[in-house]
Amino acid sequence: MNTTILQTVQLNKFYRGAVMFQALKNINFLLKAGEFVSVVGPSGSGKSTLLYVLSTMDSDYQGDIYFDGELLRKKSANELAEIRNEKIGFVFQFHYLLPEFTAIENVMLPALKLGRYSYEEIREQALEKLNLLGLGKIAEKKANTLSGGQQQRVAIARALINHPKIIMGDEPTGNLDSKNADAVYDIFRMLNQQFNLTFLIVTHDMNFAQKTDRTVFLKDGEIIKEMMNS
Amino acid sequence: MKKNTILSIAWRHLLSKKRQTIVALLGVTFGIAIFIFQGGLITGFQQLFIEQTINTSAHIRLYNEDQVNRLSILSKVDSFKTAWLIIHSQKPKDELPKIRNARAIVKWLEQQPEIEGVSPSLSAQVIFKNGITQVSARVVGTDIIKENLLFNVEKYNIQGSIKKLQTIPNGIILGEGLANLLNVQLNDNILVIAPSGVSLEMKVVAINKTGITELDKTRAYTNIRNAQKLLMVDNDYFTDIPIRLKNIDDAENYARLLEKKFGLRALDWKEANANIFSVFKIQNMVTYLIITTILIVSGFGIFNILMMIIYEKLPDIAILKAIGYKNRDIVKIFLLESVFIGVTGGLLGLLLGFLMQKIVGSIKMNVKGFVTLEYLQFNSSLSFYLFAFFFALLVTAIAGYLPARKASKTDPIEILRAK
Numbered sequence: 169m170n171t172t173i174l175q176t177v178q179l180n181k182f183y184r185g186a187v188m189f190q191a192l193k194n195i196n197f198l199l200k201a202g203e204f205v206s207v208v209g210p211s212g213s214g215k216s217t218l219l220y221v222l223s224t225m226d227s228d229y230q231g232d233i234y235f236d237g238e239l240l241r242k243k244s245a246n247e248l249a250e251i252r253n254e255k256i257g258f259v260f261q262f263h264y265l266l267p268e269f270t271a272i273e274n275v276m277l278p279a280l281k282l283g284r285y286s287y288e289e290i291r292e293q294a295l296e297k298l299n300l301l302g303l304g305k306i307a308e309k310k311a312n313t314l315s316g317g318q319q320q321r322v323a324i325a326r327a328l329i330n331h332p333k334i335i336m337g338d339e340p341t342g343n344l345d346s347k348n349a350d351a352v353y354d355i356f357r358m359l360n361q362q363f364n365l366t367f368l369i370v371t372h373d374m375n376f377a378q379k380t381d382r383t384v385f386l387k388d389g390e391i392i393k394e395m396m397n398s
Numbered sequence: 399m400k401k402n403t404i405l406s407i408a409w410r411h412l413l414s415k416k417r418q419t420i421v422a423l424l425g426v427t428f429g430i431a432i433f434i435f436q437g438g439l440i441t442g443f444q445q446l447f448i449e450q451t452i453n454t455s456a457h458i459r460l461y462n463e464d465q466v467n468r469l470s471i472l473s474k475v476d477s478f479k480t481a482w483l484i485i486h487s488q489k490p491k492d493e494l495p496k497i498r499n500a501r502a503i504v505k506w507l508e509q510q511p512e513i514e515g516v517s518p519s520l521s522a523q524v525i526f527k528n529g530i531t532q533v534s535a536r537v538v539g540t541d542i543i544k545e546n547l548l549f550n551v552e553k554y555n556i557q558g559s560i561k562k563l564q565t566i567p568n569g570i571i572l573g574e575g576l577a578n579l580l581n582v583q584l585n586d587n588i589l590v591i592a593p594s595g596v597s598l599e600m601k602v603v604a605i606n607k608t609g610i611t612e613l614d615k616t617r618a619y620t621n622i623r624n625a626q627k628l629l630m631v632d633n634d635y636f637t638d639i640p641i642r643l644k645n646i647d648d649a650e651n652y653a654r655l656l657e658k659k660f661g662l663r664a665l666d667w668k669e670a671n672a673n674i675f676s677v678f679k680i681q682n683m684v685t686y687l688i689i690t691t692i693l694i695v696s697g698f699g700i701f702n703i704l705m706m707i708i709y710e711k712l713p714d715i716a717i718l719k720a721i722g723y724k725n726r727d728i729v730k731i732f733l734l735e736s737v738f739i740g741v742t743g744g745l746l747g748l749l750l751g752f753l754m755q756k757i758v759g760s761i762k763m764n765v766k767g768f769v770t771l772e773y774l775q776f777n778s779s780l781s782f783y784l785f786a787f788f789f790a791l792l793v794t795a796i797a798g799y800l801p802a803r804k805a806s807k808t809d810p811i812e813i814l815r816a817k
Contacts, residue, residue: 216815216816220811220815223720225719225720225810225811225814226811245724245725246724246725249719249722249723249724249725250722251722252720252721252722253721253722253723254722258720258721258814260717260720260814260816261816262713264713264714264716264717264720264814265717266407266410266714266717267414268410268411268413268414269410277403277718277721278721278722280403281403281721281722281723281727282722326721338814338815338816339816342816370816
């Protein structure tokens, strides 16, 4: 009963500079709901490029991407923004919290944009997410006064607020020490198991990758290997 | 935060750059203050001049124009068509400036719905003499009651009573400038000498001051009978029919109509003051050029601070776009910031400009130019303030939109991508 959440068909991407450079070559890739998948590869292999194409932020590609049953190529920039807002949660290498806002306000931002619930309801939900990640106590602190590990966890709470279909991560542990990196993995795994949340994480941290369900190996823009981790 | 996310992001950006925000804001404040002060001075002065002109002189003046370049009667003879015709020192026809059938014209004019009133008069260039002082000026013979109804003679009267023109047979009303030139005071006698050679001893019964320097220096009123005596003409003799219209904007068209109907020259007030209006035009151009330049400079101030904020907040812009904020949301954030600076700076500018007008307007200046004034007159009408304010908003909107659009076009991937 595992439905397909993300599928690419003959995905190609070129960078047109002085020299034409093919960043992605014939990517055929399938992601099922509830999967915890990591993408690894040497730098320049195109793993980040792939993630941003799949994330709808980069719409300059050839081939087709189906996200949650919808063909992305036909969507306008605003429709793609709505998809990101509603269905995708992001965790980046850096936290990218707005420094002038408190932790809880940062978590609320995507939900306020979505506008499905009232301000009070959103605040309650945000507090719930922060509590889930053990951050209830720092909810009212300014984002720029938190420690690196706390900031990344607030960013994860922000990714969760709209109950997304998938969490996409670009080196989410890249800027953390091993203890905090492990904590982030534990949170992801907990969310994956408790809420059947899908994860697509680009990383060069092999320790992290090995703990995921499946690892996709990318080299020179091609998938060279896919491996189920046990 | 509670009311509007976009607004609170914009607000916190400004708070994080307090000093620069205040500098940009003061830029707008001073720009608008100068606008209000300088523009208000120029337009206030011009309005005053136009108002005085409209109130104190004819909207249309009907008179006979001297025809100097008339064709010689010889040129009308057929046999001269193929020959050269040379006439030396041709003189203007000895035609009186009298308006023929003036009473009938006045009667017709008085029945027209567009016309508020007419006051037929005759005027002549005369010499006023007081002792050895001689001053040339124009004396207007008029029915002072009618004239007052149309041109507010009494309102600008500063000494004596204009009604004495009816009771004192050889009374005369002088402009203040003229009285000063002649060195005469109320109830003094002066000698008036007309080009016809007639001279009359007249008594100053009132002195008036319109504030328009040229008018006050060269105009005197007397009754019709005296003027006719001076010119040695009969009692049907009128040279001018000044007309006051109900709507001054009709003056130009209505003047053309009257010219066609009566074959007289009809000079409307705009044409009569054309050279002054052209000076006003240049004055306005220079003033608004300076004001616009100042406001553009304040616009650069806003542009500058927004660009600073945007460069600093590129990661914020990127993450907002990643979590689903649209390009127009990003534009809104930065546009709001510039509008805040524009509105606050603009309002403060209006206030500062208003205070500057009040302070400078309360200092006694004794200006003597086109108009004679004790205190500077400012344009402080609501529409002028609104105009200044919307001009400030326009400048800030443009200065804000350019960086805002740039911010919205930021590619989030380049910023968010792991390094």
